[in-house]
Amino acid sequence: MEQASATLDFTRPVALILLGVVIFVEDEAEAHGIVRRLMDALPSGSHLVLSHTITRPDMPDVDAAVAFWNENGTPRLTQRTPEAVTRLFDGLELLQPGVVSCNRWRPDDDTALPAEVAMFGGVARKP
Numbered sequence: 522m523e524q525a526s527a528t529l530d531f532t533r534p535v536a537l538i539l540l541g542v543v544i545f546v547e548d549e550a551e552a553h554g555i556v557r558r559l560m561d562a563l564p565s566g567s568h569l570v571l572s573h574t575i576t577r578p579d580m581p582d583v584d585a586a587v588a589f590w591n592e593n594g595t596p597r598l599t600q601r602t603p604e605a606v607t608r609l610f611d612g613l614e615l616l617q618p619g620v621v622s623c624n625r626w627r628p629d630d631d632t633a634l635p636a637e638v639a640m641f642g643g644v645a646r647k648p
């Protein structure tokens with residue numbers, strides 16, 4: 522916070538961007554705690570932008586890819602359900618369309634897009 526305040530004006534709304542970052546925090550309570558602690562430090566009107574690899578029964582290939590990564594790569598990745606990703610925004614006002622497949626978050630032109638990808642995300646405002 523002290524270092525960040527050299528660059529950021531914490532008297533004005535700030536955007537906290539956690540794209541593909543919370544995936545490295547396996548423990549559910551710790552993940553919530555990190556997001557909460559960072560958002561608590563920001564003034565009203567600030568926004569959280571967060572994306573997260575998901576797991577869902579109709580996307581088994583993603584589970585297999587993440588398992589392969591975790592056996593062969595580092596750092597370990599954690600998948601969460603779309604519902605669990607949505608809970609990371611608790612206490613904030615989710616902007617429309619909510620937590621969705623990232624390619625479905627307000628696309629300019631959705632004609633050539635796949636239905637969904639395994640990276641879900643959303644944007645929310647701190648009240």
Ligand SMILES: C[S@@+](CC[C@H](N)C(=O)[O-])C[C@H]1O[C@@H](n2cnc3c(N)ncnc32)[C@H](O)[C@@H]1O
Pocket residue numbers: 539540541542545596
């Ligand atoms: C999925 S990428 C997302 C990058 C960026 N946020 C984006 O959306 O383009 C995750 C990034 O976290 C970095 N990373 C992983 N563990 C880290 C750590 N312990 N400290 C700093 N960076 C880390 C990786 O090198 C990688 O660049």
